[in-house]
Amino acid sequence: MKELKFPCMDVKLVPIDKVIANNWNPNKVAKPEMKLLAHSIEEDGLTMPIVTYYDDKIDKYVVVDGFHRYTIVKDYFKSDVIAVTILKKDEKNLMASTVRHNRARGVHKVDLQADMVVDLIKKGWTDEQVSKHLGMTPEEVLRLKQVTGVKEVFKNRDFSRSWIINND
Structure with missing residues (x-):
């Protein structure tokens, strides 16, 4: 059986200005869904950390999953900090992680x-x-x-x- 990892148990609160978007995310969210996301965070708080990797060359956390949550926390709530988990993978695997996270969300029936x-x-x-x-x-x-x-x-x-x- 393959070992299961739990990066969700290693959450860090980091300065939001140390977090940046990746340059490969193909996922876009329409304005009504962004408003709903803001409402969700307003009602429930940030229930899931932003998935990132740390790029030591630029001293930044780069978003792998959660860009829209990050955007709402930064631009709508004007927070100085954000909760992140950190993956340690090469860029090809980080790109694949982004797509998997996006596609695994499912649809409403x-x-x-x-x-x-x-x-x-x-x-x-x-x-x-x-x-x-x-x-x-x-x-x-x-x-x-x-x-x-x-x-x-x-x-x-x-x-x-x-x-x-x-x-x-």
Whole structure:
């Protein structure tokens, strides 16, 4: 059996100005997801350290994974420090690590997301709270509620009349 390493157990708090982006990350995040990431960090704190390697030639920690978290902590929260873990690999393997971290995140399944929306509404959240805390537009919340076909999630909604019968 291959030995399992736990770099996540060796977290360091370093000055944020000693951390820089790598020059190979192909991952881009859209503005709504960046807003959700900022909200997530605001609500939960930085729950995962930034994965880095230390480049002693320039005396900097270079981001392997977590660039967008790093950006939010630096630019939105204006923090002076950030939590990092440090990998010790050659550049080819660090580049591969970046891609693995990016690709291993998975995707949301619409039906499971819809079930979660319904469950949160049943637990007392409004559509607005679901929208805010899950980073969804009101239209997305509505669509996911419609996917479920569960009538009780619509019970507190006002509906406009499509047409009115005029008895003239």
